[in-house]
Amino acid sequence: MNKGPLITLAHGNGGRFMRELIEDVFARHFGTQQLDPGLDAAPIALDPEMVAVVSTDGFIVEPLQFPGGDIGALAVHGTCNDLAVSGAVPRFLTLGAMIEEGLPLATLETIVASIAAAARENDVAIVAGDTKVVPRGHGGGLYLTTTGVGERMPGCSLGLGTIRAGDEVLVSGPIGDHAVTVLLEREEFDLSGGLASDCASLLPFCQPLANMAGVRFMRDATRGGLATVAHEILRGTGLGIELRESDIPVRDEVQGVCEILGYDPWYLACEGRVVAVVDPAIAAEVEALWRTLPGGEQAARIGSVNGSAHGVVLRTELGGERMLEELEDDPLPRIC
Amino acid sequence: MNKGPLITLAHGNGGRFMRELIEDVFARHFGTQQLDPGLDAAPIALDPEMVAVVSTDGFIVEPLQFPGGDIGALAVHGTCNDLAVSGAVPRFLTLGAMIEEGLPLATLETIVASIAAAARENDVAIVAGDTKVVPRGHGGGLYLTTTGVGERMPGCSLGLGTIRAGDEVLVSGPIGDHAVTVLLEREEFDLSGGLASDCASLLPFCQPLANMAGVRFMRDATRGGLATVAHEILRGTGLGIELRESDIPVRDEVQGVCEILGYDPWYLACEGRVVAVVDPAIAAEVEALWRTLPGGEQAARIGSVNGSAHGVVLRTELGGERMLEELEDDPLPRIC
Numbered sequence A, B: 001m002n003k004g005p006l007i008t009l010a011h012g013n014g015g016r017f018m019r020e021l022i023e024d025v026f027a028r029h030f031g032t033q034q035l036d037p038g039l040d041a042a043p044i045a046l047d048p049e050m051v052a053v054v055s056t057d058g059f060i061v062e063p064l065q066f067p068g069g070d071i072g073a074l075a076v077h078g079t080c081n082d083l084a085v086s087g088a089v090p091r092f093l094t095l096g097a098m099i100e101e102g103l104p105l106a107t108l109e110t111i112v113a114s115i116a117a118a119a120r121e122n123d124v125a126i127v128a129g130d131t132k133v134v135p136r137g138h139g140g141g142l143y144l145t146t147t148g149v150g151e152r153m154p155g156c157s158l159g160l161g162t163i164r165a166g167d168e169v170l171v172s173g174p175i176g177d178h179a180v181t182v183l184l185e186r187e188e189f190d191l192s193g194g195l196a197s198d199c200a201s202l203l204p205f206c207q208p209l210a211n212m213a214g215v216r217f218m219r220d221a222t223r224g225g226l227a228t229v230a231h232e233i234l235r236g237t238g239l240g241i242e243l244r245e246s247d248i249p250v251r252d253e254v255q256g257v258c259e260i261l262g263y264d265p266w267y268l269a270c271e272g273r274v275v276a277v278v279d280p281a282i283a284a285e286v287e288a289l290w291r292t293l294p295g296g297e298q299a300a301r302i303g304s305v306n307g308s309a310h311g312v313v314l315r316t317e318l319g320g321e322r323m324l325e326e327l328e329d330d331p332l333p334r335i336c
Helices: A016-030 A071-085 A105-122 A177-187 A203-209 A225-237 A252-261 A280-291 B016-030 B071-085 B105-122 B177-187 B203-209 B225-237 B252-261 B280-291
Strands: A042-044 A051-059 A088-100 A125-134 A142-152 A168-171 A215-220 A240-244 A274-278 A300-306 A312-315 A321-323 B042-044 B051-059 B088-100 B125-134 B142-152 B168-171 B215-220 B240-244 B274-278 B300-306 B312-315 B321-323
Touching: A016 A105, A016 A125, A042 A125, A051 A071, A051 B088, A051 B125, A051 B142, A071 A088, A071 A105, A071 A142, A071 A203, A071 A215, A071 A274, A088 A105, A088 A203, A088 B051, A088 B142, A105 A125, A105 A142, A125 B051, A125 B142, A142 B051, A142 B088, A142 B125, A142 B142, A168 A280, A177 A252, A203 A215, A203 A274, A203 A280, A215 A225, A225 A240, A225 A274, A225 A312, A274 A280, A280 A300, B016 B105, B016 B125, B042 B125, B051 B071, B071 B088, B071 B105, B071 B142, B071 B203, B071 B215, B071 B274, B088 B105, B088 B203, B105 B125, B105 B142, B168 B280, B177 B252, B203 B215, B203 B274, B203 B280, B215 B225, B225 B240, B225 B274, B225 B312, B274 B280, B280 B300
Parallel strands: A088 A125, A240 A312, B088 B125, B240 B312
Antiparallel strands: A042 B051, A051 A142, A051 B042, A088 A142, A168 A274, A168 A300, A215 A274, A240 A300, A312 A321, B051 B142, B088 B142, B168 B274, B168 B300, B215 B274, B240 B300, B312 B321
């Protein structure tokens, strides 16, 4: 199959090929209003009344494209979501691309278009970028690193330090869709049954909570999944967490794959799910609010913070207790 | 040779090994004042009287360590230099690391220490970071992406648009040291004779010029070298550039390697040299100022912007003229 023109090492040498790649692929999709390839550093206009916050994230995934998204959408949503869960609104984004020699230009262009679309969805401007070309065999096709600058209201009190025993834990949707989708796509199993990655912007879920009284903490459940977020809460507060298996939304397709392959859904990566810890007085309100949002139909109250629990405890459907240990060596499919 | 513990895929899974790597290697060297591994997004306090600017850059180099520096120093100085040449003072930095499975932990730690030292030298705080582990054979040991936020005086007028015919071109030191050092180190030629990379902070060279009347434009000569900066000026202004071969500082070792291997020093990457375009009335002052700085002893006035020249012209030592074309396919040793 003819894949058309491929990326060559000359696309990374600083000369004409690189300039044309940046102008014809990146700047064209992002719009010259946003990205001026002639600048060493781009000015960003920030509201002096707000607190500026910054976050960075690297993205590796195989395959680069999968049902429900691609590495470009992951890279934009991932960093914007890190800003959103901290209570901020993303404003500006930078993009670093490490491109492997031999990547079809058409694949790169599709992914860049997806980056541009995800940036529009988050209403962030991509103001600076960089491309490097790595020799064939020294990359995974494309690695991306995004850095986001956002603005947060002064006095936003979100943080692990505000969590109290008795607080409730919520998740915005079914867990593990992303990990299982990528796994199935990579292994070419024929099990997917229409499953797609949950890769999405969490801004609609986080923005209404950022300054709502009683919201303590939000975090997106990415690498390491729900159980890893629970361990971060445990470590940051010294309080235990009890999660109720019967209340945690897991799609049948994800559950089925986990049973066949022996994985625990609690550790599977999501790319569009947020975990929130809130005052029990507002838990029902947050659940109801999330359920009105696209992708939030299965939002649920899944557990509580608990002074007496030692560790992260899963109350099983049969009424038993199981400790969810911190992830150590990799019991998981590598999806990134 | 026993290289000690190696990076494993489990260092990238979001669990305990990854947390310990971030806490024990990255956060320890950077200082917890700077990097709080528990935050999704870090607040950055910017002066509302200044203009915030942002820049990002990816770094790949083989070998990771070389005389005069390593990939860590490159990654910090490179992005800080992009801010410095735009007239800004670097304030905050984020760091994304793509680590290849099998990299010795001791190597990583040395490089992280070098990142921390370079950050101190630029007086920037590393406020956010991310690590990913790529499978063995899918990386070059370590790839880094840094993003910097800096502050620039309002009204700073640096830019290609301010350049006029008659302006002078200066370079802050000998060119090509970085490219030749890395090449020799990689190929294990025994030609270096003590040559070291010029990798360094350009802040001392750029800060005094950022708001000096008559300074038009600064750019660091990295990928593509001096000739590529000249082509950026040509493309951005429509004016020609004439460079005087006899005035461009090139170390004997670099010249010698170029002659043996058939390279042109004008295209070789530097990592600590800035090219400035200034009003001829202040060219001598800038040259004298730069020569007082460590690393600036060979700073020189090397040419001029010229309404009549068509392209980038090298006036040779024998008095002839040679067109320096825009770099196309790679006539250079790949050093990154």
